[in-house]
Amino acid sequence: MILRQLYDAVSSTYTYLLADEKTRQAILIDPVFEQSRRDLALLQELNLALKIVADTHAHADHITAAWLLKQKTGCRIASSAAIAASHVDLPLQHGDEFGVNNIILQVRSTPGHTNGCTTYVLADLSMAFTGDTLLIRGCGRSDFQQGDPAQLYRSITEQIFTLPDDCAIYPAHDYHGRTRSSVAEEKAFNPRVGGGANERDFVQYMKAMQLPHPKKIDAALPANMRSGMPEDGHLPDEPDWADIRTTFAGIAEVEPEWVIQNQPSVTILDVREDDEQEERLEPLNNALSIPLSELRQRIAEVPRDRPVVTLCRSGKRSSLAVSMLKEAGHDKVANIHGGVLRWRSS
Known part of the structure; x- marks a missing residue:
């Protein structure tokens, strides 16, 4: 059990x-x-x-x-x-x-x-x-x-x-x-x-x-006495800007397929180091690159006019980037599940 x-x-x-x-x-x-x-x-x-x-x-x-x-x-x-x-x-x-x-x-x-x-x-x-x-x-x-x-x-x-x-x-x-x-x-x-x-x-x-x-x-x-049903009978509001899944670790994530289909409506923040970005990801064509090691100092460069989805090799470093962005006041932000590894298999 x-x-x-x-x-x-x-x-x-x-x-x-x-x-x-x-x-x-x-x-x-x-x-x-x-x-x-x-x-x-x-x-x-x-x-x-x-x-x-x-x-x-x-x-x-x-x-x-x-x-x-x-x-x-x-x-x-x-x-x-x-x-x-x-x-x-x-x-x-x-x-x-x-x-x-x-x-x-x-x-x-x-x-x-x-x-x-x-x-x-x-x-x-x-x-x-x-x-x-x-x-x-x-x-x-x-x-x-x-x-x-x-x-x-x-x-x-x-x-x-x-x-x-x-x-x-x-x-x-x-x-x-x-x-x-x-x-x-x-x-x-x-x-x-x-x-x-x-x-x-x-x-x-x-x-x-x-x-x-x-x-x-x-x-x-x-x-x-209503088994927890809200008085208005409605489900709580969910994020409506993306198909979000929250992990047990508390990280909001989106799948690479969703990002590929919705690239124009989001900012893709690539937090890999410069020497990791030699191979181009298809069909990724509008990513903003700021290495995680520099993100706290350069966070003002991340646009606030669109939601932000974060990317790294495996999805681990980019999940930390989500936390950094939320601390800086970004409310529409999510990690790309599985990072580059999952992106390539999509």
Whole structure:
């Protein structure tokens, strides 16, 4: 199984990619709206087909990318039926199973943080994706949005702590850079619910906490009840000046074929060194040559009246040129995918 743990720094949210190595079918758990380009780029680079997006609960600190990813890939949306969110294809109940070829997740209802909190457990009980129910050395708060500390205690102790001790815990958030834990660790060391704490200990602890109101709750909750669909029902604007693909590294790229067909409408910036440009590229006839080593000093020479596409031998140096141009205020800029090597094979 392919497993990737992805991070959104703004909300401290983890998104999990699970995929079958043979069939290349994939599941995304707790995707973030603003990170959809990143997630789509990773799926493309790993040659994966997204089949299911699953949210562990109705998030209060970020908007899910479930609806957006459904529009982009045709995947199905899964979440707890208790949430009653719109656009959901798989309304999940406690005890259900769902997944893709060779990757099956068991559904365990774990309310207490919210009514719709769900933990997804891999069929062999080796991994649990606990959402906000159980965090690493912590747990979700229970002071708003149907929170109930007694119910949360029972969810953790009866549905998660009953898993095998070596079951890996993957939470929806961590605010200190911790990536995973285990059932045994949390039973022993979780300061709220571990180390022999009983229900009264836990409830008193949770009631004594004083936490700030989630900053994005007023926008996030209504949007997440629509599975992340914007209020106007429209997809976010995409760059319309070129057929752009954004890589997992965050670089905007265009294919050589697009550049060949659209040469008059763009500035082609060749950042190879002078001694690399002996062989002429056909049908390239209007490139501006500024070696990467000189680009910062000569960046004012790059025209601003047209979009800029950057070129080098392999597409690596020219991707750095994209960053330099953006820092200098160019907003319509992209790298030519694969550089001269790919250009010649086009």
